[in-house]
Amino acid sequence: MHSSLFIKYGGFSSIHNLIENFYEKLLDSKVVGSYFENSNMATLIEHQSHFISSLLGGPISYTDEHLQAVHCHLNIKEDVWHEVITLLELALVEFEMERVDLEVILNKLSAKKGMF
Numbered sequence: 001m002h003s004s005l006f007i008k009y010g011g012f013s014s015i016h017n018l019i020e021n022f023y024e025k026l027l028d029s030k031v032v033g034s035y036f037e038n039s040n041m042a043t044l045i046e047h048q049s050h051f052i053s054s055l056l057g058g059p060i061s062y063t064d065e066h067l068q069a070v071h072c073h074l075n076i077k078e079d080v081w082h083e084v085i086t087l088l089e090l091a092l093v094e095f096e097m098e099r100v101d102l103e104v105i106l107n108k109l110s111a112k113k114g115m116f
Helices: 011-028 041-055 064-074 078-094 099-111
Strands: none
Touching: 011 041, 011 078, 041 099, 078 099
16 A cells, blocks of 8 residues: 555656656647746746645645745636646546546646636
């Protein structure tokens, strides 16, 4: 038995690889790709790797206030949210995450939807 999903799925290095794949999908998306045109992708991937790691039970955590502060200027609409979640789910499936674990992550993200 694993102490957390973070450990089960290989820790930060594995999660980082997952997030790199996820951002390749985001950048290729006609719906959300433009959101990242002026972003430092290396930094963004690093932060997102820490965030997803924390959702999996890893050592880093983000407060709801932090999430709101970094996303408030983006004006994320429902279609954008749906595209991001769909592409994350695809990346998680490709990562071979078990469906039950994938649902845990998507549910945790959905609970924080108002912060994005």
